[in-house]
Amino acid sequence: xxxVSQHPSWVICKSGTSVKIECRSLDFQATTMxxxxxxxxxxxxxxxxxxxxxxATYEQGVEKDKFLINHASLTLSTLTVTSAHPEDSSFYxxxxxxxxxxxxxxxxxxxxxxxTRLSIL
Amino acid sequence: xxxxxxxxxxxxVAEGNPLTVKCTYSVSGNPYLFWYVQYPNRGLQFLLKYxxxxxxxxxxxxxxxxxxxxxxxxxxxxxxxxxxxSALYFCAVYGGAxxxxxxxxxxxxxxxx
Numbered sequence: 001x002x003x004v005s006q007h008p009s010w011v012i013c014k015s016g017t018s019v020k021i022e023c024r025s026l027d028f029q030a031t032t033m034x035x036x037x038x039x040x041x042x043x044x045x046x047x048x049x050x051x052x053x054x055x056a057t058y059e060q061g062v063e064k065d066k067f068l069i070n071h072a073s074l075t076l077s078t079l080t081v082t083s084a085h086p087e088d089s090s091f092y093x094x095x096x097x098x099x100x101x102x103x104x105x106x107x108x109x110x111x112x113x114x115x116t117r118l119s120i121l
Numbered sequence: 122x123x124x125x126x127x128x129x130x131x132x133x134v135a136e137g138n139p140l141t142v143k144c145t146y147s148v149s150g151n152p153y154l155f156w157y158v159q160y161p162n163r164g165l166q167f168l169l170k171y172x173x174x175x176x177x178x179x180x181x182x183x184x185x186x187x188x189x190x191x192x193x194x195x196x197x198x199x200x201x202x203x204x205x206x207s208a209l210y211f212c213a214v215y216g217g218a219x220x221x222x223x224x225x226x227x228x229x230x231x232x233x234x
Contacts, residue, residue: 006164034222043211043224044165093164095222107153107172107215110222112164 002028004096006113014121015086021079021116023094029074030096034110035067038091050077084120092116123148125214127225134202135233142197142228144212153215154195155222156186158208165211171195182206202232 003026011019023033031052036044048069049057056069066088068080077096081088095110124147134140146152153172157165169180176188186197197210212225 004164043226046221049221091162095165107170109155109167109170111167112157114164115162117162 002096002098002111004030004094004111004113006094006116008116009114010117010119012119012121013084016083017120019081019084019118021081021092021094021118023077023079023096023113025075025096025111028096028098030077030098031074032097033071033077034095034097035069035077035079036093036095038093038115044093047079081118084118086120089118089120092118123214123223125212125223125225127210127212127228129228130226131229131231133231133233136204137201140199140202140206140230140232142210142212142230144195144197144225145193146195146212146214147193148214148223152195154186154188155213156180156184156195156197157211157213159211159227160208168197168210202230204232204234206230207232 005024005026007022033050035047037047038044046059047062050069050071052071052074058064071077093112093115095112097110098108126145128143132142155170156168158168159165168184169178169186171178171188179185184199186195188195209227209229211227213222
């Protein structure tokens with residue numbers, strides 16, 4: 001089955017530090033990857049859509065200079081939280097989707113990484 | 122606007138009993154519907170999907186879901202619950218002609234031994 005690896009799983013760092021989170025699709029090529037943020041006991045909030053070889057599409061209210069996304073290859077997307085502050089503490093989850101049959105809305109499910117728990121002191 | 126509703130924050134069921142986790146949706150066109158499960162401090166695991174065809178979809182771990190177009194529902198079911206099924210369940214739909222997966226608010230399933 002499709003496997004998505006997310007690393008690291010847990011980060012604790014000081015305020016002002018930049019943190020990079022990696023998301024890899026291990027056994028399939030993902031033209032599109034997604035980054036979500038999840039607050040305790042809440043649903044997933046889509047932050048941005050990452051397309052291989054092009055700029056990420058950010059959701060309204062998400063600061064693109066704060067959350068830098070790079071999708072340099074078909075198997076790797078990275079999210080960098082720049083100058084992180086305590087309010088950035090959250091659970092960040094990536095997902096990847098194999099390409100569909102040429103339609104914009106793919107019938108392929110998204111496959112999720114195990115998430116990164118980010119704690120900023 | 123596209124949306125997914127999970128009306129129950131929590132569902133409690135005794136082990137061995139059947140379980141149902143409810144989901145209704147509102148989306149233009151034909152919906153692509155999904156169920157995911159999340160264990161504590163983990164990402165989401167794909168359970169099953171409905172794209173087209175038979176209304177009853179079978180998925181992982183003995184779960185199934187029934188697509189009901191007239192009621193715009195996609196309830197998750199399992200004939201006999203296990204304690205290990207206790208987790209957070211999310212219903213999701215692809216919204217219209219976009220890449221975005223719209224999630225419900227999640228339902229916490231608690232299976233008592």
